[in-house]
Amino acid sequence: MMSPVSFAIERWTSASRLTAALSAALLAVLVILPLFASGLVVDKATTLFVYVLLAVMWNLLAGYAGLVSVGQQAFFGIGAYFALRLVDFGVPPYMALVVGPLGAGLVGAALSVFALRLKGGEFAIAMWVIAEALRIAVMFDPAVQGETGTSLLALNAFDPELRRNLTYWLGLGGLTAMLVATFLLLRSKIGAAAQAIRDDEEAAGSIGIDVMRIKQIIFVLAAVGCALAGTVWLASAITFQPRTSFGVQWTVFMLFMVLVGGLGTFEGPIVGAVIFFLLQEIFGDFSVWYLAGLGFVAIAFALFLPEGIAGWIQNRSEVRLFVTGRKLRINPQ
């Protein structure tokens, strides 16, 4: 008989502990930012939170579970729509903006039963079709007034500065909650199973991984996250137009941020979102040329740096800021 090996599992490194501590410090600064920063900075930061949240959710789907969706705008839009309707039913607006995404999660759970039966490109396109179908369905609601859309007028009752800050905190709180949830999920055995499915779905099934259930968990979490981004967007824009909220451009942005930042890395979508945000700040005024430029950047990354910025760094460094895997350390006998 073999003597049992004495071992330890390493889940934190000095770098990842430091990152966690710095993240907590950054969070503390961000929480009090509205107390000393200008309204413009607060508005811009809220936009950045929306981008980071969207990128992290798309990366969770495609980078960790192999679910490439071009229809995540379905949840961005339906979350905002649910929030609007909840306010119509008398729910306080900021509560509605939180509960709306949970409703989108239920829609995600129902859709997952059908959508996740499809694979690869079929799933990607089906998600786009679902997003369009939901947009059209929402336009039939008289309250939305078809193409015209509607507004979350209840927010006008708030003092503009208070409204700006509440929306900022909603964005920050939502982003923090989803980042922590994603991190914990990826570190759990569900996260490992999702990556196994991404790498080889049939082999994952053959070692006892419940492929459908794992995909559903990831899909629903990503639905809630994208919907949360949608309600934060609604709270800062106030107007709701189906063509904007359910627009495919949201998925294009997500794709851009994740490809540039690094698919399948925890850091990648955050890096990508910051870059996308800066590009938009600097070149956003050039409208059409700006969009063409984004396209060229995306093509350049796909061709020359397919692993993205974070992926490129990780291929050259052992240091990981966010450790989701497990390292085995054998203790000497």
Add this chain to the structure above:
Amino acid sequence: MAADMASSSPLLQGVGIDKSFGAFQVLKAVDFHAARGEAIGIVGPNGAGKTTLFGVLAGAFPPTAGTVRLYGDDITDMSATARCRRGIARTHQVPRPFLGMSVFENVLAAANHGAGLAGGTAEALAVETLERTALLHLANRPAAALGLLDRKRLELARALATRPQVILLDEIGGGLTEVELHLLTDLIGTLKGDGMTIVWIEHILHALLRIIDRLVCMNAGEVIADGEPVAVMADPHVMRAYLGSGVE
């Protein structure tokens, strides 16, 4: 042992298995059974339907006709995932590691999901399995960085970490050097010693004959011989179909 086999229902059984892909019939009324603790070899020329039979037994796809039973229970409609959790493990002819994960993470996923273990118990099983399959020193290596022998070991380690009753090995010796094959065959021998039921598809007969109690020969989707290994090898049908084709 023979009396034991006769008295209880087989651990794994396929009855009247037909399998067609489109108009092409790969399996024709195949009957297969494995008793608890038995080690069975399956040989046959390429295209005989051996791997397809594994696919049907492990639940990768349903048979066109026929029944699969585990301990006498009909599992024909059961998914591969559920069958794995009930104790059927398989390795693939071409190893299918999870390339984005480390060797340890590959095996731990099997212990978590296939054996249904959590936390330290799962980790201990994964470590024990890695040690047994001589992969412990590569535990933190990305699976993508492994060579063929280690990929085959990982394929076996992952299957073992699901704690199977029966393991289906699909040409696990193919492509290895003589020394590597010897090491792997020794390992499979220890599994047999532990009482695990083994079904092994292999072209390399001398490795197979070191382990197996019974040999099944397939040709063109049918079982053409089934019995004591030396007798099966001497069967004129087998010699014509298999040995006559110039392999080994």
